[in-house]
Amino acid sequence: MAPGLIDPIADRTVDVQAETITAKDKLQSTYKEAFAQGAKTTNYEAELKGSGKHPPAKYPHYLPYWEDVKYPALEPFEAVQPGKDADPSFPNLLANAEVKDVTANIGAEVSGMQLSKLNKAGKDELALFVAQKKVVAFRNQDFADLPIQEALDFAEYYGPSHIHQASGAPKGFPRVHLVHRSADDTTANDFFQERTNSITWHTDVSFEMQPPGTTFLYLLDGPAAGGDTLFGNMAVAYQRLSPAFQQRLHGLKAVHSGHEQAASALARKSIVRREPVSNVHPIVRTHPVTGEKALYVNPQFTRRIVGFKKEESDMLLQFLYNHIALCADLQARMKWEAKTVIVWDNRVTAHTAILDWQDGSRRHLARLTPQAERPYETPFEG
Ligand SMILES: O=C(O)CCC(=O)C(=O)O
Numbered sequence: 001m002a003p004g005l006i007d008p009i010a011d012r013t014v015d016v017q018a019e020t021i022t023a024k025d026k027l028q029s030t031y032k033e034a035f036a037q038g039a040k041t042t043n044y045e046a047e048l049k050g051s052g053k054h055p056p057a058k059y060p061h062y063l064p065y066w067e068d069v070k071y072p073a074l075e076p077f078e079a080v081q082p083g084k085d086a087d088p089s090f091p092n093l094l095a096n097a098e099v100k101d102v103t104a105n106i107g108a109e110v111s112g113m114q115l116s117k118l119n120k121a122g123k124d125e126l127a128l129f130v131a132q133k134k135v136v137a138f139r140n141q142d143f144a145d146l147p148i149q150e151a152l153d154f155a156e157y158y159g160p161s162h163i164h165q166a167s168g169a170p171k172g173f174p175r176v177h178l179v180h181r182s183a184d185d186t187t188a189n190d191f192f193q194e195r196t197n198s199i200t201w202h203t204d205v206s207f208e209m210q211p212p213g214t215t216f217l218y219l220l221d222g223p224a225a226g227g228d229t230l231f232g233n234m235a236v237a238y239q240r241l242s243p244a245f246q247q248r249l250h251g252l253k254a255v256h257s258g259h260e261q262a263a264s265a266l267a268r269k270s271i272v273r274r275e276p277v278s279n280v281h282p283i284v285r286t287h288p289v290t291g292e293k294a295l296y297v298n299p300q301f302t303r304r305i306v307g308f309k310k311e312e313s314d315m316l317l318q319f320l321y322n323h324i325a326l327c328a329d330l331q332a333r334m335k336w337e338a339k340t341v342i343v344w345d346n347r348v349t350a351h352t353a354i355l356d357w358q359d360g361s362r363r364h365l366a367r368l369t370p371q372a373e374r375p376y377e378t379p380f381e382g
């Protein structure tokens with residue numbers, strides 16, 4: 001070809017390379033997420049016996065298994081909205097409870113009540129209370145000691161419990177998502193040889209057509225200090241933007257993908273329970289009960305703004321990710337204690353695990369993840 005002419009094929013090759021690099025980066029970031037959740041195979045013998053330094057698993061029936069069973073695609077369903085029927089003075093939920101706010105705009109701590117004993121009205125109030133507070137730590141709960149099926153039945157009140165495509169689950173309970181870092185695990189040290197931080201802001205499985213709403217995570221075992229979970233208020237993240245900028249975001253939609261998470265599971269020879277999917281969701285979603293608008297993008301699963309060129313999409317998404325990560329003034333760092341259940345509304349929050357303990361303590365949590373409505377937006381109101 002004559003010098004000076006643009007070779008369209010070569011150009012395309014460059015493009016393909018760029019895409020490959022991007023795909024590799026994304027795989028890296030998904031490894032990071034898998035790392036954050038403690039994705040490793042389980043050495044059951046060691047976990048059950050304990051080591052010289054660390055005791056055995058406190059909840060061995062919650063140790064993660066990766067049973068290679070395939071599940072069909074998730075079916076659309078009509079979501080329930082228990083918070084709609086709730087009494088906003090919370091007479092059933094909080095009658096005898098002590099409530100302390102964690103910050104001025106996100107987070108509360110509740111003690112003096114038992115989630116598992118709530119009546120129907122109390123369960124409705126829980127959905128509304130959590131939607132308002134965004135994330136709530138309930139102390140002294142019996143959740144971890146209930147039969148697993150009972151905990152699942154409780155969560156099912158808020159929607160069908162999601163089956164994760166790749167995470168470990170207690171044997172026989174694929175609807176329970178586990179976060180488990182074994183005792184004597186060294187991957188944190190290995191990881192920090194290559195990376196400066198372990199922060200992975202996300203909302204759970206946002207690539208599903210109907211991602212979760214009210215979500216439950218309870219501690220089974222954890223380090224004496226550290227391993228907190230950081231939550232951000234995505235409604236306030238939206239409100240902080242100027243009306244002109246908010247207006248620009250309205251009507252935009254983004255692709256959320258579960259493909260990279262599935263690929264990274266396969267790359268580490270783990271399992272994928274269901275064909276991975278991508279879905280398009282609005283960038284600003286409306287909460288079906290409170291009517292609040294919230295940013296709904298996250299660096300783990302959001303890939304591209306529909307209709308924007310790559311550079312435009314990358315620029316806008318990067319701005320939003322920085323905004324979410326930098327706004328410590330809309331975040332609550334939630335602390336775990338034995339018998340704590342943390343409940344959050346995935347529709348109006350983002351969160352990240354914090355991997356900061358280095359004494360080799362086990363960290364073990366179980367998540368119940370009821371699916372909610374397909375995200376939708378309502379018009380800009382100024
Ligand atoms: O390990 C944590 O603190 C949070 C894990 C997480 O992102 C989740 O369970 O959804």
Ligand SMILES: [Fe+2]
Nearest residue numbers: 202203204351
């Ligand atoms: Fe999560």
